[in-house]
Amino acid sequence: MDATAIHTPARAPESAGAVESSGAVILTRGLRRQYRMGDTVINALDGVDLSIRPGEYVAIMGPSGSGKSTLMNVIGCLDSPDGGEYWLNGQLASSMNDRELARVRNREIGFVFQTFNLLQRATALHNVEVPLIYSGIARKERLARAVEAMRQVGLESRLDHQPNELSGGQRQRVAVARALVTRPSILLADEPTGNLDSTTATEILELFDELHRAGNTIVLVTHDRKVGEHAERVVRMLDGRVQSDTRNSTS
Amino acid sequence: MLLGEMIAVALQSIRANLFRGFLTMLGIIIGVGSVITMVSLGSGAQQAIDDQIDKLGANILSISSGGMMHRGVSQQTSTLTIDDARAIAADAETVAAVVPEKSSRLQVKLGNQNENLQVVGTTPNFKDVNGYELAAGSNYTRADGAAKRRFAVAGHGVAAKFDTETEGLLGETLYMNGIAFEVVGILEPVGQVGWRNVDEQLWIPLETAQFRVFGTDTLDRINAQVAPGFTPDEAIIDLERIMRREHKILPGKNNDFGIGDPTQFFNVRAAATSIFAALLAGIASISLIVGGIGIMNIMLVTVTERTREVGIRKALGATRLNILMQFLVESLILCLLGGVVGILLGTGVSAAIAQFAGWQTIVSPQAVAIAFAFSAGVGLFFGIWPARKAANLNPIDALRYE
């Protein structure tokens, strides 16, 4: 249906030089993340190779503890890998300093959390404004863009509500608006419907479908098979590795 | 623009915990308030001493009898004579005016009221040399002295001693040791000068004093005003040379007189006062430091409480510097707010002390500026550690914090 939705399965590039030419938004090679608990070492990520192209809608699934959240956090630059390489839009994110990482989190990535993570004392509108504040965008444009993002998620009538004056679904919509407002190159969502009832969850998923149709690149972690069906590609994880990488024929 | 956001966030956070913010600021308020009060008390005391030094009259040296420097204890037999005064007036080029004095406390009677007052027999130039002004009547003259007339000039407060209107004393007859004197002049108020209340003194012609009242031709003191262009030290050397010559003191022998600079006494007192003032300010600033530790304590709690917020902000693109500044601005605002309230409090307390205790207090702009800068410094110094702690948090660790 959409020209950008037609892909060949992602292939691992042969060399760093190939990275740029691959045109992937996200490209990881041998990504590792270990947790040390006393004497035991947990390999939360044990060599993950993944490539995601612009406009893709990818669902990451797998049993609990398989490393999905760890992968999302590394991709979202909230956590740093212990080994391997992570290229974001052709830039080596795994070796960036604090300032560069802050910039990437601000401009390139929109992160939606399972627990919403809104600023409790601020209004919905202000929550959406925050990333733009850190981009250094002037107040007037900031407001206009935040309102526009709120309109996109259908909450233009709830601008001045604080998070505790919103329903769970509405909170997650605010979080999605906040993730969208900087026009990031990728939208990451770690179990965005995990804290929602099924009706509200469906609404949120429809929102993601809509965003995908509008051209956004989306990576979403879920346990729910039905949720996985919304995506055009499903990556299954097991014990910190990619177990399978399949394309949904339904979409 | 980012700063605006930081200030907004800081104010919001302070408002959310208004009472805690107030308690935190209390340390700074009390600290700054007490520094301001102590410094204003100190500078007030210093100013009071400076005023007294000014009143002593600039550059008046005092020669007294005996080997004592500076206003020796009462001498049995004075060796100072009017000839000494004349010699100084004639020969000392470092001296502009000479005011010889013979004085004592006497029983002074008006009608049937008795008062014990200081009576100074001196030449009429005492008024101009000391810078006194007449409130009523006139001064006695040299001719009055030569004729040994019984005229008196009264200090402003003498009338009150006898329950009389100030002006009412003019023309009245005062009995000093039973000798009748006519009050010819009344001075404007002078106030306390050194150890004496000048306003409760009487002045009479020197010759009258010597021959009619005291029955002696000796003097207690010879005051000498240093001439313009000379220092008191130069004048002291000059005076000593003339006095030794007049008293025929052989080389190697000790002086039988002393030359004192009355302001010296006050210079010592001024130094002591400034040490005392510094001590007070020092003690007060300890409370500022304690207040600063209170700020640090609360900021550490705030950082811990808001760990998740730090995580969220970092996830949305806040740099380490953004977070550092955010918390620093908050502690700065707490301290500056506390500083402003403290300055108001200190100024108020100083005014109250001046009002009720009658002490002179001066709230100087410098003290206010320093207190303000100090409270900002406290905010920065004690805020930086908690702020760094927040800024160095790893985003994912901060987000996971429960």
Ligand SMILES: Nc1ncnc2c1ncn2[C@@H]1O[C@H](COP(=O)(O)OP(=O)(O)OP(=O)(O)O)[C@@H](O)[C@H]1O
């Ligand atoms: N902070 C941590 N310290 C130690 N071990 C951790 C930490 N975070 C995750 N792990 C471990 O790493 C592994 C992967 O965890 P992760 O959260 O990525 O799993 P997940 O796939 O997201 O699971 P779930 O579906 O339950 O959310 C798990 O074994 C987990 O115990």
Ligand SMILES: [Mg+2]
């Ligand atoms: Mg998870």
